[in-house]
Amino acid sequence: MTTDLSWLIDDRPAEGVFRVNRAIFREPELFDLEMRHIFEGGWVFIGLASQAPAAHDFFTTRAGNVPILVMRDGEGQLRAFVNSCPHKGAQVAQTQQGNSRLLVCPYHSWTFDSAGRNRGIKWQRAGCYAEGFDRDSHDLAALPHFAEHAGFLFGSLAADVPPLAEHLGEAARFLDLVVGQPEAGIELVPGAVTFTYDANWKLQLENCSDAYHFTSTHPSYIKIMERRQRGEGAVAVRSVWAESQAWREEAEGVQGGSYSFDHGHVLNWGRIGDAESHPLHESAEAIGARHGGAGRDWVFNMRNLTIFPNLQIAENASSQLRVIQPIAPGRTLMRTWCIAPKGESGAARRQRIRQYEDFFNPSGMATPDDTIIYESCQRGHASRVDPWLQGYARGMTASREGGNMLSDAIGAAPARSVLADSQLCDETLYHAYYREWARRLGPLLP
Amino acid sequence: MTLTRAEAEELLYREAALLDDGLWDDWLDLYTEDAVFWMPAWREEETPTADPDSELSLIYYEGRTGLEDRVVRARSGQSVASKPRPRCVHCISNVMVVRSDSETAETAASFVVHLHDVRAGRSHAFFGRYHHRLRREDGAWRIAGKKILLLNDMIPAVVDFYSV
Numbered sequence: 001m002t003t004d005l006s007w008l009i010d011d012r013p014a015e016g017v018f019r020v021n022r023a024i025f026r027e028p029e030l031f032d033l034e035m036r037h038i039f040e041g042g043w044v045f046i047g048l049a050s051q052a053p054a055a056h057d058f059f060t061t062r063a064g065n066v067p068i069l070v071m072r073d074g075e076g077q078l079r080a081f082v083n084s085c086p087h088k089g090a091q092v093a094q095t096q097q098g099n100s101r102l103l104v105c106p107y108h109s110w111t112f113d114s115a116g117r118n119r120g121i122k123w124q125r126a127g128c129y130a131e132g133f134d135r136d137s138h139d140l141a142a143l144p145h146f147a148e149h150a151g152f153l154f155g156s157l158a159a160d161v162p163p164l165a166e167h168l169g170e171a172a173r174f175l176d177l178v179v180g181q182p183e184a185g186i187e188l189v190p191g192a193v194t195f196t197y198d199a200n201w202k203l204q205l206e207n208c209s210d211a212y213h214f215t216s217t218h219p220s221y222i223k224i225m226e227r228r229q230r231g232e233g234a235v236a237v238r239s240v241w242a243e244s245q246a247w248r249e250e251a252e253g254v255q256g257g258s259y260s261f262d263h264g265h266v267l268n269w270g271r272i273g274d275a276e277s278h279p280l281h282e283s284a285e286a287i288g289a290r291h292g293g294a295g296r297d298w299v300f301n302m303r304n305l306t307i308f309p310n311l312q313i314a315e316n317a318s319s320q321l322r323v324i325q326p327i328a329p330g331r332t333l334m335r336t337w338c339i340a341p342k343g344e345s346g347a348a349r350r351q352r353i354r355q356y357e358d359f360f361n362p363s364g365m366a367t368p369d370d371t372i373i374y375e376s377c378q379r380g381h382a383s384r385v386d387p388w389l390q391g392y393a394r395g396m397t398a399s400r401e402g403g404n405m406l407s408d409a410i411g412a413a414p415a416r417s418v419l420a421d422s423q424l425c426d427e428t429l430y431h432a433y434y435r436e437w438a439r440r441l442g443p444l445l446p
Numbered sequence: 447m448t449l450t451r452a453e454a455e456e457l458l459y460r461e462a463a464l465l466d467d468g469l470w471d472d473w474l475d476l477y478t479e480d481a482v483f484w485m486p487a488w489r490e491e492e493t494p495t496a497d498p499d500s501e502l503s504l505i506y507y508e509g510r511t512g513l514e515d516r517v518v519r520a521r522s523g524q525s526v527a528s529k530p531r532p533r534c535v536h537c538i539s540n541v542m543v544v545r546s547d548s549e550t551a552e553t554a555a556s557f558v559v560h561l562h563d564v565r566a567g568r569s570h571a572f573f574g575r576y577h578h579r580l581r582r583e584d585g586a587w588r589i590a591g592k593k594i595l596l597l598n599d600m601i602p603a604v605v606d607f608y609s610v
Contacts, residue, residue, distance in 0.1 A: 096490045191487035191495040191502030195601040198566060220525035224515045234512035333600075338502050350499045354506070363485065363504040365519050368527035368604040375566055375603065376526075 005438045005445060010388065011431070016396050018431055019388040022381040025200040031329040033441050034201075038309050040064035041158045042440065043167045045311035045323060046080060049151050050187040050342070051097065056114045059097040062325060063157055069093045069140070070153065073115040074101070078148070080155045081116050081140040092140065096192075116140040150175045151186050152311070171265035171307060173412035179319050180280050180287040180299045182341045188321065189338035189353060195362040196333050197371040199378035201309075201326040204334065205433055207370050208304045208312045208322070209268050211256065212394065212425035217373060221359070221366045255422040256302070258395070258429040259407060259414035264308030264436025266429040267414075272316060274300045279318065279352035282345055294409035308436055313339065318356035330378050336360065392434075395426030448543075449551035449580060449587060455541045457587055458555055458578065462536035465608045470517045474510060478581055478590045483507045485594040485610065494595055504596065504605070516607050527604050533562045534609055538576070551580040551587070557594075561609055570602055572610050 008030075010019040024030055044063050047070055051059045058071040060083055069083035069092065083091045085105040092103045092112055102119060103112045111120035118138035121127070145156040147164035149172055154164055161167065168175070179186055197204075207213065215222065227233040256270030274284055280299055288296035302316040312322040321339040326332055338356045340349060359366045395418050404417045418426040457476070464473040477483075485504040486494040495501035507513060520528040540556040555576045562569045579591035594610050 189502050190489045190500070192489075193487050193502065193504065193601075194599065195603060197603045198568070217526070220519040220522045220528070223522055223524060224519055227515065227518065232511070233515040233518075234507055234509060346499065353499070353502055357503055357506055361504055362601045362603065363605045365516070365525075368606070369525055371603040372527040372565075 005442050008445075009434045009438045011435065011438070018392040018396070018428070018434075019390065020392060020430075020434060021387045022383060022389060023387065024434075024437075025202060025378060025381040026329055028329055030441070031200075031326065033444055034437075035064050035326065037444060038437075038440055039326065040066055041156075042161050042309075043145070043154050043156045043164060044309065045152060045307060046070060046146075046155045047153045048186065048188060048321075048339075049078060049148055049153055050185055052078060054099065056101050057097070057099050058093055058103075058114070060091070060093050060095070061323075063143075063155060064326075066157060067091055068143070068155065071114045071116065073113070077115070078146075078153070079116055080143040080146040080153070082143070082157075084141070085110055086118075086136075086138055086141065087121075110138070112140050116142060150178070150181060152307075167263055168265070168307065169262045170413045170415075171261040171263075171267070171305070173410065174267055174303075174305050175307070175313075177291060177295055177299055177410070178305075178313055179315065179339055179341045180283055181291070182283065182286065182343060183290065184342040186339060187342050189340050189349070189356075191338070193336045193361055193363075194333065195336070195367075195371070196327070196331065197374050198331055199371075199374035200329055200381070201324050201332045202433070203374035203377055204312075204322075204324050204332060205306060205309070206391075206430055207374065208306055208314060209258070209266050209429050210425075210427075211258075211268055211270065211420070212427065213370075213373075217369050218366050220369070224358075224365060253421065254419050257404075257406075257417065257419040258426040259403065259412070260416045260429045260432035261414050262436075264433050265306060266308075266432050267303060267305045268426065268429060269301045269303040272300060272302045277317075277351065279344065279348040279355075280341075282348050283341065292410075298410050306433075308433065314360070316359070318352050318359060320356065320360045332374075392427050392430050395420070395424060395428040398424060398426065399428040447548055448546035449553070451541060451543050453587065454543050454551070454553045454578075454580075455538075457580070457589075458538050458541060458553065458576070461589070462538055462557075466535055468531060468608070470521070470608070474513060474517060476589050477510045477513060477592075478583060478588045479510055480508075481510050481513070481589055482579075482591040483513055483607070484592070485596055488599055504599070505594075505607070513607065520606065520608070528606070530564060532604075532609065533564070535560050544577075549582050550590075553578045553580065557610070559609055568602065571598075572605065573597055574610070 008021045008024055046061050052072045055074050061068045067083035069081045072078050083093055085092050087110050088107050090107040092105045109122040113119050116139050143155040144159040258268040260266045305313045310324045314320045319339050321337045323335045358364050398418045399416050403414050484506050487502045487504050488494050498506045519525055537558045538555050542554045544552040544554050558571050558573045560571045574597040575595045577593040580587045581590040
């Protein structure tokens with residue numbers, strides 16, 4: 001069943017129209033549906049396999065509002081559970097990470113092994129339980145679906161979802177190249193950074209893919225890069241940004257573009273190029289040997305990947321993994337890490353970290369200008385006078401069905417693509433977000 | 447002459463007042479050329495990151511030029527997060543001289559910074575602990591290192607050098 005959603009998403013490709021109603025950022029009823037049917041009703045990113053590398057390692061996270069526990073058992077098998085005791089609901093794992101053969105619920109001491117099996121109900125024989133109790137499983141509830149792709153773990157709290165490979169589709173190819181994906185794998189640099197902003201989660205979803213805002217929102221960051229290039233600023237924080245053409249308005253020719261995929265995943269990219277200050281510079285040869293020349297060239301582009309709805313990986317002078325966690329229509333929690341190839345040199349890791357802190361942190365010189373703008377947009381979205389936003393129209397006549405020679409070269413087949421000069425700054429890639437949003441929520445709306 | 451607690455308090459309170467008043471050139475003058483400014487992140491619930499070369503920090507600069515960059519940005523008029531500047535007041539307490547000889551000293555202190563973001567109509571507070579390394583230069587104590595251990599690190603959109 002499909003429902004007419006045109007009062008929220010005005011999608012008329014034949015007429016060259018795509019508009020989004022401010023209501024989708026604001027209305028509590030829509031937010032409740034998003035939480036139930038997107039974040040708690042389909043595939044979401046829940047962590048990296050390298051967060052629980054050894055037998056009996058575990059880490060905790062959330063899917064929507066639901067606490068999640070990911071554990072590796074004694075045989076090395078990873079599983080994901082609802083982190084909630086079947087007895088009374090308390091979390092059986094209390095910490096963000098740990099290692100334990102047995103998890104004992106702190107409320108009434110029900111005990112579970114690292115495969116999630118119930119290993120003990122305190123004073124069970126004396127408990128005068130009836131037969132009905134014995135017919136229930138007392139194990140931790142496993143997520144209906146849990147799967148890995150290239151070290152990235154995804155789970156679904158709903159049973160009726162397609163296999164992960166189908167959900168990721170052609171976007172999976174871009175996970176295969178994150179930070180050059182060495183044979184040793186990928187990891188999170190120790191030190192998680194968490195911040196909130198008082199605006200809707202979809203503002204973060206969009207901004208990650210927004211090539212149009214950089215020179216407008218971040219001129220102060222560009223000013224610092226130019227200062228450092230002149231040798232006036234922090235010498236310890238050299239950056240490939242300073243050497244890049246991607247954000248220079250006068251740069252000519254193809255400077256980047258966008259790809260969009262089925263199921264709401266999108267990617268935008270821009271040229272940076274290999275440079276000595278790039279943390280992957282030392283690995284260029286190894287990346288070429290593993291992923292081919294086109295794969296090697298690709299990882300030296302600036303690129304922002306969104307795996308709908310909650311995973312974003314931003315790679316430029318450094319590399320960030322972001323998890324979007326909606327709290328309320330006007331409030332979002334962001335959990336962020338520096339993601340890195342395992343086994344890179346100390347010098348490259350240091351360079352990656354320094355560039356990360358300056359650009360990506362809420363204590364840095366770029367991200368706060370984004371989040372403060374989201375809050376500004378959210379205040380603006382109270383308006384019903386002019387409900388239709390006009391931020392989805394750039395690139396309409398440049399968007400092509402299928403990929404292009406650059407995606408062909410790395411063996412990816414996106415649903416749509418745009419090749420851009422430095423000023424095109426495609427906005428049609430957001431259409432993929434909202435078409436998926438409409439596909440998921442449409443049947444539920446009146 | 448070693449650092450007295452009164453001298454330590456005087457220096458920390460002066461730094462606080464300069465940050466609160468936006469007198470950032472005078473604030474930079476408190477720092478030595480080679481000053482290290484460090485606000486660690488947290489590995490997990492109970493452990494902050496300890497090695498800035500292999501672990502993430504919230505802020506890490508080796509050398510005052512990093513702080514000068516931050517001041518340039520905050521004053522540029524080109525950072526929407528930095529203007530209008532939030533109103534803030536640093537409250538510093540529990541000041542101790544941890545170690546001192548005639549040329550160098552270390553101090554420990556606790557802080558609460560109350561902030562009011564007028565644009566968002568939002569007040570909140572950052573709190574944590576300071577560890578300062580001081581060095582005598584031209585007869586005056588200067589800051590050669592400041593470590594800020596931010597305890598409530600779920601950050602409402604922005605944290606900057608002037609708000610911790």
